[in-house]
Amino acid sequence: MPGFLDLPLELRNHVYELLLGQELEPSFRGVMVVSEQYVKNDLPLRCFRSLLRVCRQINCEFEHAIQHLVASKQLDYTLDITFSHGRPYFSLTWIRFPSLSPTINHLSINVDLRTREPLRDGLTESSMPREGELTHLLEDSGKNFAVQLFDYIAILLKTLATLLSHGNSNFRVLYTEVVTLNFRTPTKLILPIRSGLHNDTQYTRRVHVDKASAQSLHETMQDTLKATSQRFKAFNASECDRLFPLIQIGSLRFATEGEVWGEGHNLVLAHDDFQWLRY
Known part of the structure; x- marks a missing residue:
């Protein structure tokens, strides 16, 4: 029986393409601690x-x-x-992760904002956030969503660099051509009509907030993200040789429902923080 290497190179290349293009099975994970070990464990590294x-x-x-x-x-x-409102952590779901590579063409992160999940003991009026409470997630404080978002991206890239460096003495640079942070329309939970059952959680459904609320929340999200990224320090480009590995982002884009509204260029990860390259 012929082995894999007995197949023509064209067929082997086709097998590699199929493996790299294989879709992921979505897996929803709660993230309470952002560290290299936890991020590594959440990576959908293929068999x-x-x-x-x-x-x-x-x-x-x-x-x-x-x-x-x-x-x-x-x-x-x-x-x-x-x-999610009322949660001390965020959740993530990997959609696409072809393979480890020192060059990534595009890292796309879809950011969802939503009201708290139903409580285990059932859904009550008191478990639902009051009008405007969703904006608490966006306040410009040490725990706002933008800080958590950039912290996760930094640890993610460091984790990828660590994996790429194992057994590869030639690895020096992890370069991501484009990172896009895309805001989706925030959602809220709809209370069910009382069924008389002890737990009505399964009868709830999630819908988009109204247009006015969505626009207001998106503006707040944009302002928070701008303020956070503008606080990044400047890093002298002539000192990049001191960074090992060099972790660089060519273009950082901000978008809402796929429409880009802001862009910055040339970020490096230095001293565990993102900094803008200064030439």
Whole structure:
């Protein structure tokens, strides 16, 4: 019976493409502590990574397949991050994660904002946030959503760099061409018509907030994100050689429902914080 290496290279490359393009099964995870170990545990590292250990030839061919993905601007990571009112943590769901690579074409993060989840003991009027309480998530304080968001991105990139450096003495730079932070329309929980049952949680549903509230919340989110990113310090570009590994973002874009409204260029991760490159 012929082995994998007995197949023509064209067929092997097709297998690599199928593996790299395979869709993820969404897995909703709550994030209470942002650390390299926790972030690493949440990464959807594929079982096909074991292919890299089969033999030198397959390792080389698979690496070429990843490089081809990068060259064709198709190596994209996508994840959803959800901030819920009344929760001391956020949640994330990985949507797309093809493979580890020192160059990432696009890291897309969809940011959801929503009212608190129903309580285990059932849903009551007191468990629902009052009008305007959703904005507490966005206040410009040490625990606002923008700080948590950038902290997570920083640890995520550090974790990827650590994984890439294992067994690779040539690794020096992790470069992400574009990072997009995309705000989605905030949602609220709709109370059910009383069924008389002890727990009505299963009868709830989540809908978009009204347009006026969505616009107000998006404006607050934008202002908070702008204020946080504007506080990033400047880093002298001539000192990049001192950073190891060099973790750089070419373009940071801010969007609402896919429409870009702001953009900054050339960020580096230095001293555990993002800083704007100064030339």
